[in-house]
Amino acid sequence: MQIQEILIIKNSQENYGISTEDINQISRVPLLMDLPLRPYGTRGLCGVGGNIVSIVDVNLLLDLPEVDLKAQNSRLLSLNGDLSSNALLVSEVYNTVDIEEANIEYIDNANDPIIAIYKYKDYLVQIISLETLISNISKVEIKSKEVHSGKVKLFDTKEENSTKFLIFAMSNERFALNIDYLREIILSDVNYTDIAGSSKDLLGLITLREELIAVIDLRSYYGFNSDKNEKNRILITSCGDETIGLLVDDIIDIKSFPDRDIEYMRDSFEDNKISGVIHDNNSLISFFNKEVLEEIFSKNSRYIDSKEKNKIKAEDSSLTALEVIVFKLADKEYAFNVEFVAEIIDIVDSTKVAYSDDSVDGVINIRGQIVTIVSLFKKLSIETKINEDSKIIVCEINDSKIGFIVDSISDIMDIKIDELRTHDDELFSNVLHLDGGKRLILSMDIQKIVSN
Missing domain, CATH: 2.40.50.180 (CheA-289, Domain 4)
Known part of the structure; x- marks a missing residue:
């Protein structure tokens, strides 16, 4: 069964949805006629559209506190088709919503009145099958009685937590x-x-x-x-x-x-x-x-970023936080703070250095100055592949020059404060939130890379 549109109803605890195909009209709660020995879940009878219908309290059938008949937001929903002999009593009517298939999750359980979960804005709506829900109206709730010395003692059944x-x-x-x-x-x-x-x-x-x-x-x-x-x-x-x-x-x-x-x-x-x-x-x-x-x-x-970590003052959100150079490694984008970048050169062969760290590829000579080449591929456990677009990004750290081989250079850009998310890691310092979050780039902390 594919649901096209739902009416969202609310109570103090949950949000529920009912297919609008089942609903005839919405009205204020009229005066109800009490029904002796009524089935559990019903509240009485009333006249709707010239017909006498049974009033079903949706809250009771969902194991929630009964609807307050005198509450300002309480409403009565008259129903269509085979369900028209009933009307639904609900705590509050919120809104009608067209269903987006990407946001609905159907539940395959024939005995459960909840047949789907729909994501609407920032909360979940549990969609109800009225046919299954109303079929649960089967037992009469009667207080148990016990006779002692000719007197009847009544016991109330307490609601279970x-x-x-x-x-x-x-x-x-x-x-x-x-x-x-x-x-x-x-x-x-x-x-x-x-x-x-x-x-x-x-x-x-x-x-x-x-x-x-x-x-x-x-x-x-x-x-x-x-x-x-x-x-x-x-x-x-x-x-x-x-x-x-x-x-x-x-x-x-x-x-x-x-x-x-x-x-x-x-x-x-x-x-x-x-x-x-x-x-x-x-x-x-x-x-x-x-x-x-x-x-x-x-x-x-x-x-994990907490809400506290991500608080950004609205008046500062358009200010530039830093400038980065974006590059690729194995088809993924990463970034360096431009502040540490001295120059970018074409790939050249390096000279191996005995007894050096595994992440050191070797050294090169740039205009008479020795530059150590550190492998980001090995730091990230990525297979090293050199291609015609490969470059060496030469960075200056603590008066020393260190080069990093990358697959290609993508961009040099300014990053605004609201595009920056702090990310505390062994290799990374920030996550860049670009294009409304569709493009995420991990910004590397060069000093951490070298110290490690």
Whole structure:
């Protein structure tokens, strides 16, 4: 089933969507007629368009607090077709939205009323199947009674606390993430900017609405095979003011579990990679929450930009921060601060130096001055290839001249403050955010390269 347009409804906790094909009209909540022994999820009866319809409280069927009938934003949605004998009671109507296929993730679970997740602006909308939701109206809620000495004692059934999780797959195993730490879900078919010297779990950096985000292959982090297919997704997670992307195999569901089914086992798992397990019918789901996320953030802290780090005063955003020379190595762009560049020359043969560091290719003579050639290829673990466009960038550092062989020179440009992101690494000092984030360039720290 392909959804073309949804109506977004809100409550204090979540955002939900309903296909507009199912909705006839939206009106204020009328006076309801109470229904004795009514099924759980219904609030009574009322007249809509000359017909008597059953009023279904969407919140109750989603295990949320019932809709406040007297609230100013509460609305009644009358329905079309086979559902027209019902009307939906909702806390608030937000907006109608045309569906963009790239932003919707369908969930294949016939028994779950949540059939898809849609990314709208900066939040997630859970799309509801009304047919499945309303079919859940099956049991009558009656207070239990117990007789003592001829007197009837009533017991109220208390609402059970629960926690909502996103359930996803990795290598045919189910995992869950506390939904509080999920910001959004995006497709995995994105361009990564590689980071030299990073762990095998770190895929690289991506740009999401001008925000620079490091992406971890969660499958590799947990020791699973990293198979690439169209179902792969990136979970954009936030903890405090820091954000990171987690690549997983597939999205399964969003589901609430009662706290009695959630078992914390922090001290029982090696490497602090699991917070505990969820007892889901006859199976177990491994889950993680804040503590495990903080461990992932900690291990990759040098690649993660917090909101605090990226604060830039609006009045200074157009000022030039530095001038760089952009060059290529193995078809990827890198940059040097022009301040350290003395000259650029054509490639020449170098003379090997005995007992020198592996990263030193040799020395050359430029107008009577000895210049040491340091291999960026070896520093970045890239195969060395010299071509007709290769150049040597000669830099002056601490009164010494050092040359770096590159594949080609791309550009010399001014970088504005709002195009600069700090990146603390063994070889790099900044990430250049160009063309609205579509072009990411790692700026090398020449002094770090030489000192290493």
